[in-house]
Amino acid sequence: MPIKPVLKTQIDHVSILDEHGNFDAKLGKGLIPDDDAVKLYEHMVVCRQLDEVAFKLQRSGRMGTYPQNMGQEATSTGAAYALNKDDWIVTAYRENPGLFWRGLPMEYILWHWMGDERGNQIPEGLYVTPISIPIGTQMLHATGLAWAAKYRKEDRIACTFFGDGATSEGDFHEAANFAANLNLPVIFFCQNNGWAISVPSCIQCSAPTIAQRGIAYGMDCVQCDGNDIFAVVKVMKDAIKRAREDKRPSFIEALTYRLGDHTTADDARRYRDAEELDQWKLRDPITRLGEYLKKKKLWNSGKEEALQARAKAEVAEVVKRAEGIAPPAKSEMFDSMYATIDDPQLRIQRETMRTSSLGQDQSQAGEDIEASGRERT
């Protein structure tokens, strides 16, 4: 018997607007209308401003550890732009621009990194989940959210973001397998920014692409230039179509770069070459879109100046709101532990702010306390 191949496959790389300003008119035709391109640019500029101010807040002791998003604005912004308002966005912690595009007020992200859980109290009606810290864990939730949508025969799909490092975690492989085998409308969006803290992506994956990991689970997979918002929107639209029409998951690997440190607690100079960083600065997603707009006479230096001023003013207001919130009451750590606090031990602790029993009395347990939470329907 001759040996026959049972699988032949390839991974396409999609690039529409490259770092030199070349635009693929055929692929890019009608992808992002001019008005939207301007709005997306303005959005990313404001997000970059917030990111820089957040960094300064940490450095001046006004905020805790913060992971900068700088350089990765086009990925989550482009994805959120392509999705419907009621599709789920399930993020890790470097997707602020996508969350803000969806409508999460910027101060929520600052509250989170200022050590305040109220930053996770997602406003009603927003289909975004709170920032997820443990790497790779949120992809399973996206799969479950998409599963629920399919079960209820809703049109809703889920898009989950994660980094190159996250594809080393078992949870990623479990999520991909569930989504593919149960025919679920999930988009797995990998922001391959080259680094998991100090570990380069070649330690996470020695295959030529991360995208091909999805092939093993029977998914459509593609790689794109993650600093090219046109490419991001293009691959998202393809994946969205598959999710909505065929209820099939997709895997997107977007090549981007973390221009900042992993977090403010990190110093990337210890492990990363300055030349590599300089190369990627030339591929900045915001500069690239700005140049495109200028070429098309949609943008000029006057507009840029006005935008920079607006970004500064808006972000200053955000900081004011973030810092203006009253400190949390000590009881807050108890109040949302359960739907109702019917555990007398917990109620006594809440009442007395103590755990030692002398001087405590069962009468201090008081009545059931109803939590401030809400049920999603």
Add this chain to the structure above:
Amino acid sequence: MANLTLVQAINLALIQEMEADDRVILLGEDIGKNGGVFRVTEGLWQRFGPERVVDTPLAESGIIGTAIGLAMAGLRPVPEIQFEGFLGPAYDQICTHAARMRTRTRGAFSVPMTIRVPVGGGIHAPELHSDSPEAIYAHTPGLKVVMPSSPYDAKGLLISAIRDPDPVIFFEPKRIYRAFREEVPEDEYTIPIGQARVVTEGDDITMISWGAPVIQCMQAIEKASASGGAGKSIELIDLRTIKPLDIATIITSVKKTGRVIVVHEAPKTAGFGAEIATEIMEHCFLYLEAPPQRVTGFDTIMPYYKLELDYLPEEPRISEAIEQLAAF
């Protein structure tokens, strides 16, 4: 002798054990070129090379699972889990394999590895970077659980852990990684696993703690002694090892004082303080002058940092318990 921080003492212990025994290898996330996110493995990658100081893929189950294999083959791996909050994926390998290997093979295999894990709160860290899960692992038969509170103890205990024939979880309290320095001998020395240390002697109250809160206990003791109150001569015991528990040192002290406070960061309910209090009831019932007291974290999720000092057993709460216990 050198004046070292806890981070430096652990770094020195790792260097000396690696020099002495080529079976000792380190693996974990960012421990190589970067020297670890807390710089505990600073310089080791450069000194011992990438074969012995291994930056792994981002996969905690993978780190511990492969370390089990390395250990079963006769090496002495020292895996690092970057923060205690990321032990979750590794829990399966730790509890369903590492802890059980020796007994389920009736001694044919063993897992001599030391899992290093930064632990605890108090440093304004993000979510899932401040928990205290030691009781979970103390509740898992087959593991040893160690948590030093000083640079001197850290070096001696880590060397013991690496040489131990069974799996040890070595919790490193990040709040005191660099909080103070201490004279640490240059030569290798060991502190036996399972031996508590009497930090201060006293006659009226026994106070038991481990890890970073030992420092808050010392503050409370200083305050009590400064106020000159009668009945407040406090004997502080630093467990150093949580499992196996040095019950003899506790019994000796409680029989003398008749009063006891246990202090830990982890939540109260089913925390390790509960085990200690029960042991005391079993062994010292007729010597007790008052009910054992626990000053611990609350039965809540460790809050983000705006409220973390309200959650942690800080000096004022310990002092209050001292007052009430002395007055009972």
